[in-house]
Amino acid sequence: MRELGIDIETYSSNDLPDCGVYKYVEAEDFTILLFAYSWDGAPAVCVDLASGEELPAEVYDALTDPSIVKTAFNASFERICIQKHFGLRLDVRQWKCTMVRAARMGLPLSLGQCAEVLHIEEGKMAEGRALIRLFSQPSRSGKRVLPSDKPDKWDVFKLYNARDVDVEQAVLAKVRRLEPAEFDERLYIADQNINDRGVLIDQTLARNAERFDDTYKAELLEEAKALTGLENPNSPSQIKDWILKVTGLRVDSLNKKSMEEIEALLSHFRKPRQMIALRKELGKTSCKKYGAMLSCVCADGRIHGLLQFCGAARTGRWAGRLVQVQNLPQNHLASLDDARRLVLDGDYEEFAMSYASVSSTLSELIRTAFIASPGHTFHVCDFSAIEARVISWYAGEKWVLEVFRTHGKIYEATAAQMYHVPIETITKMDPRRQKGKIATLALGYGGGISALEAMGGKRIGLSEDEMREIVKMWRRSNPNIVRFWETVERCAYRAIKEKSEKPILANRGLEFSYRWGMLLITLPSGRTICYPRARVGTETDWRGEHDIIEYEGVNQTTKKWDVIRTYGGKLVENIVQATARDILGEVILKAEDRGFPIVFHIHDEIIVEAGPEQTLDQVEALFSEEIPWCKDLPLKGAGYSTPYYLKD
Numbered sequence: 001m002r003e004l005g006i007d008i009e010t011y012s013s014n015d016l017p018d019c020g021v022y023k024y025v026e027a028e029d030f031t032i033l034l035f036a037y038s039w040d041g042a043p044a045v046c047v048d049l050a051s052g053e054e055l056p057a058e059v060y061d062a063l064t065d066p067s068i069v070k071t072a073f074n075a076s077f078e079r080i081c082i083q084k085h086f087g088l089r090l091d092v093r094q095w096k097c098t099m100v101r102a103a104r105m106g107l108p109l110s111l112g113q114c115a116e117v118l119h120i121e122e123g124k125m126a127e128g129r130a131l132i133r134l135f136s137q138p139s140r141s142g143k144r145v146l147p148s149d150k151p152d153k154w155d156v157f158k159l160y161n162a163r164d165v166d167v168e169q170a171v172l173a174k175v176r177r178l179e180p181a182e183f184d185e186r187l188y189i190a191d192q193n194i195n196d197r198g199v200l201i202d203q204t205l206a207r208n209a210e211r212f213d214d215t216y217k218a219e220l221l222e223e224a225k226a227l228t229g230l231e232n233p234n235s236p237s238q239i240k241d242w243i244l245k246v247t248g249l250r251v252d253s254l255n256k257k258s259m260e261e262i263e264a265l266l267s268h269f270r271k272p273r274q275m276i277a278l279r280k281e282l283g284k285t286s287c288k289k290y291g292a293m294l295s296c297v298c299a300d301g302r303i304h305g306l307l308q309f310c311g312a313a314r315t316g317r318w319a320g321r322l323v324q325v326q327n328l329p330q331n332h333l334a335s336l337d338d339a340r341r342l343v344l345d346g347d348y349e350e351f352a353m354s355y356a357s358v359s360s361t362l363s364e365l366i367r368t369a370f371i372a373s374p375g376h377t378f379h380v381c382d383f384s385a386i387e388a389r390v391i392s393w394y395a396g397e398k399w400v401l402e403v404f405r406t407h408g409k410i411y412e413a414t415a416a417q418m419y420h421v422p423i424e425t426i427t428k429m430d431p432r433r434q435k436g437k438i439a440t441l442a443l444g445y446g447g448g449i450s451a452l453e454a455m456g457g458k459r460i461g462l463s464e465d466e467m468r469e470i471v472k473m474w475r476r477s478n479p480n481i482v483r484f485w486e487t488v489e490r491c492a493y494r495a496i497k498e499k500s501e502k503p504i505l506a507n508r509g510l511e512f513s514y515r516w517g518m519l520l521i522t523l524p525s526g527r528t529i530c531y532p533r534a535r536v537g538t539e540t541d542w543r544g545e546h547d548i549i550e551y552e553g554v555n556q557t558t559k560k561w562d563v564i565r566t567y568g569g570k571l572v573e574n575i576v577q578a579t580a581r582d583i584l585g586e587v588i589l590k591a592e593d594r595g596f597p598i599v600f601h602i603h604d605e606i607i608v609e610a611g612p613e614q615t616l617d618q619v620e621a622l623f624s625e626e627i628p629w630c631k632d633l634p635l636k637g638a639g640y641s642t643p644y645y646l647k648d
Contacts, residue, residue: 446569
């Protein structure tokens with residue numbers, strides 16, 4: 001099949017990063033300025049639409065020709081913009097996303113960074129960002145800069161547009177070496193359909209909640225001014241100086257991590273303690289999600305494009321976009337309906353009298369702004385303890401698998417195994433159950449005391465000695481999982497050292513190999529995890545001199561391309577989470593194929609906007625259906641029905 005590589009430059013008065021591409025193209029002044037294309041990797045040609053040029057008929061016809069594959073870096077942007085500009089209905093099945101193909105190989109999601117990592121000689125032009133600000137966005141005065149206003153810079157902009165296509169073609173030539181799993185190609189199409197479908201937003205709730213939060217924060221600020229006499233109680237330096245003046249105590253930092261220490265330090269000083277409490281309330285930012293919702297809601301009342309396919313490095317899991325649904329606050333209110341009614345009524349005074357913390361309560365209502373359309377309901381369904389199931393399946397930890405095949409009480413069973421007591425003795429309130437729970441959640445990937453601390457070990461009153469003992473007991477109770485860490489590390493190490501293109505087999509058909517300078521781990525689903533420029537290095541620490549596995553990837557803290565170290569437990573975490581992602585992907589495909597419209601999904605959970613004839617039982621049944629590549633993995637889903645999204 002022929003391929004048409006495409007890159008466009010556009011103009012819209014809507015701000016793309018804030019509103020997303022679906023809202024971006026709804027601006028009355030949206031237009032495509034430049035359209036660059038390449039046939040089958042040939043040098044790019046730029047069509048200056050803004051200056052009156054027209055697409056060649058061959059290119060225009062290709063946009064809807066099913067025999068021609070359209071490629072682009074972040075193809076959803078090109079597809080949606082071209083569809084809007086030309087009034088076409090474009091079939092997502094005819095598009096291939098070069099960015100997704102790069103992400104599957106563990107490469108960056110940025111074209112410029114990707115080209116740099118791949119050592120593509122002619123990378124993106126450095127002038128591009130400034131030219132986009134000049135021609136693709138309104139000026140500070142709100143006016144649009146036209147090609148005739150800056151003809152010299154416009155000529156450079158056309159060169160930039162064509163260069164992007166050439167760079168994309170060079171990237172594509174390298175990333176297409178990894179043939180994607182067939183089911184993952186189908187999953188990308190389903191993902192695009194889900195983003196196109198979007199989810200309805202309760203705009204009245206969002207607007208009132210945003211206003212309530214603004215009013216509450218303004219009141220807190222005035223209270224802080226009255227308490228301290230400071231001109232700007234939001235200023236960390238002013239607060240620290242005031243605390244020093246009032247108490248004689250020096251506070252070095254006012255970040256979230258320091259708050260517990262500061263509160264303990266100021267325990268005998270009433271006013272400073274009050275000020276810190278006010279600062280904590282003022283610092284709550286979760287309610288900004290209401291503003292984010294209103295910024296990107298489209299004319300149909302829905303938000304589209306909430307999820308980025310293969311957005312998470314290595315595992316291939318989705319990343320959140322716009323409202324960031326992957327990290328929504330949980331809800332614990334006894335009656336969400338009552339709180340929602342007060343916000344919908346718009347009566348701030350009554351709401352503020354009803355709840356001690358306005359911001360905290362509004363935060364718990366964020367999920368409920370996602371609503372089912374009239375005549376529909378949400379069926380929310382997720383997997384039960386999916387990662388614990390998957391790692392036990394891989395490792396062959398039979399007692400854990402038996403728990404999931406029977407009663408499913410994994411926390412009680414883990415505690416019983418650790419303490420060598422009958423499971424019947426572990427009640428819901430038994431402190432041993434809590435230890436079994438935290439161990440199950442924290443220790444599956446080779447973690448120790450620090451992993452328990454991160455999971456809240458200290459918060460539930462565990463001492464360091466207790467945590468050390470929990471680590472020992474859990475590992476003794478799960479010897480096959482511990483052995484699995486060692487097996488995975490040994491296979492990865494061997495594949496790199498031997499540069500083995502021939503697969504090295506491990507548990508459940510896992511394949512370890514080395515190609516293109518990458519460590520490759522192929523999952524039972526057929527999908528491959530890639531670790532670019534993998535190598536074995538040497539480290540000297542308290543254990544002495546020993547080998548370590550290194551590869552290159554995006555540092556999650558700095559967001560820069562960097563050397564990353566890994567080990568058996570971390571590789572197992574990647575394998576398990578990637579496998580759990582593929583299992584959810586199988587459910588998504590079944591739901592879409594059978595007409596259950598998913599509006600978005602989070603981690604191991606799908607949200608179906610169901611019609612009257614579509615039942616929760618039908619959706620739950622999808623989660624228990626056998627998957628050919630993991631037939632003996634015990635899977636179970638449970639859900640609930642609700643008119644608005646919540647965490648049951």
